[in-house]
């Protein structure tokens with residue numbers, strides 16, 4: 001994990017360095033690239049504007065260019081120049097020029113004699129008139145006097161109005177008699193440049209601005225005003241008395257592609273993109289200046305936006321990286337936790353498997369022990385049963401021998417009595433024999449009952465019959481111990497849910513124990529009572545013996561627990577009885593009577609009586 005984290009760190013550092021490099025590259029080259037792009041755009045627009053301005057200016061001048069030659073060809077003009085002092089011809093000429101000037105919407109038209117004096121002019125009747133002025137210093141005059149059409153732009157020395165001059169010689173029979181001059185106004189064109197998005201200027205070959213949408217730039221020079229330049233300008237008096245000055249400009253280039261010009265005005269420096277076109281015919285250069293501040297601002301904004309986007313991308317990237325790092329960390333933690341859990345589960349599983357194996361072994365051992373115990377128990381039970389059977393057989397043989405002896409005596413004496421004819425006495429003997437046989441039959445029935453298998457069916461059992469059977473069995477024992485059994489079965493008949501033989505066995509056991517308890521005592525009375533208690537029937541066997549000591553009370557129902565001497569008790573009587581009663585769904589408990597002696601309570605479910613018919 002540490003390794004992953006470290007490599008992630010290095011990746012972040014690498015990305016950070018990349019970002020810084022990219023940001024620097026954008027800041028340095030992006031700005032310049034964007035500026036170049038915006039200047040390219042601007043230059044193409046400026047180029048269009050420049051072409052348009054050239055076309056307008058050119059068209060405007062072309063309209064007037066042929067007109068001086070046309071007027072020079074006028075006969076009246078020629079006539080006047082032949083006789084320059086003729087006042088009539090002058091007046092006529094003046095009117096003619098004024099009329100044409102008005103029609104052509106030119107600024108001024110005037111005619112000069114070869115010495116340069118103006119003799120007629122369209123503004124002859126104006127306060128400021130050219131008449132009498134000498135313009136021989138103007139190049140347009142000199143050119144015309146040399147027989148060529150002349151053209152010149154200048155500030156009027158008389159009118160102080162800027163204009164463009166076209167001139168033509170007036171030739172009569174090969175000699176030049178004078179010069180016709182047309183001056184056109186350039187101010188309307190200049191006015192159309194004002195307030196435009198671009199600055200349009202026109203400057204002369206010396207670099208002095210002659211036309212400009214910005215009046216403050218007029219007569220300003222884009223080049224240093226050297227004495228040669230000033231001398232050349234003074235010669236033609238192009239700018240009359242106007243004050244010439246150098247404009248605070250610096251020239252430059254942007255990436256060798258765009259000509260830039262900086263002009264500082266009232267402390268504020270403005271940078272312009274410059275495109276210029278020289279108008280050879282007109283003798284000037286027209287130039288369009290575009291303020292680069294908007295393009296630079298756009299470039300700056302674009303660069304800033306690019307930087308911002310880069311910053312945002314970097315921020316987004318960083319956040320993404322952080323999220324991924326956190327996620328990776330969490331996943332790593334989860335993986336560790338899972339592994340730890342799996343390890344613990346494996347450990348626990350191994351522990352459990354071990355415990356399980358031990359338990360299985362233990363269970364197997366216990367089962368074997370239990371099996372062994374059962375076997376031992378059943379062996380012992382068998383032994384107990386056999387012992388009981390032995391006891392019973394002894395008791396029965398004693399019981400049978402007595403009546404059999406009596407039967408023998410009665411039969412023998414009956415034979416003698418019959419021989420002597422004492423039939424009535426013999427009959428009496430026979431009746432006694434019959435009674436004794438009945439008793440023996442009863443004993444034999446009891447024996448049969450014991451021989452029966454214990455899995456007799458449970459059902460309604462009449463308590464009187466069971467008690468009757470019990471009495472027959474215990475009678476001998478009671479007599480031997482000289483004990484008395486006091487029976488109180490309450491209101492009868494009492495029916496209980498049990499098996500008759502086994503219930504007899506239980507009662508025999510309880511009564512036998514009671515006899516054992518009272519055998520050596522003076523009061524040898526045993527109570528056998530039965531009562532209905534709701535849906536139960538409760539029977540009690542109470543003696544007046546020593547009772548059950550509390551120390552052994554819990555153990556008397558255990559198999560083979562006995563306090564009687566060897567050969568006297570097997571310790572099975574109460575255990576067998578307890579199990580039999582449980583089989584009946586009843587309860588057997590031992591208490592000590594408050595007046596002394598043990599009291600065994602047998603609680604059985606009451607059963608519905610069985611009618612005689614149903615029984616048959």
Ligand code: ADP
Pocket residue numbers: 509513514517543545546547548556561562563564568569570571572573574575598
């Ligand atoms: P056993 O009679 O062979 O000893 P039992 O299971 O019938 O076996 O009785 C177990 C023991 O319970 C007796 O040894 C005796 O200590 C005690 N016991 C049973 N009945 C009485 C009784 N009526 N009075 C006092 N103790 C009794």
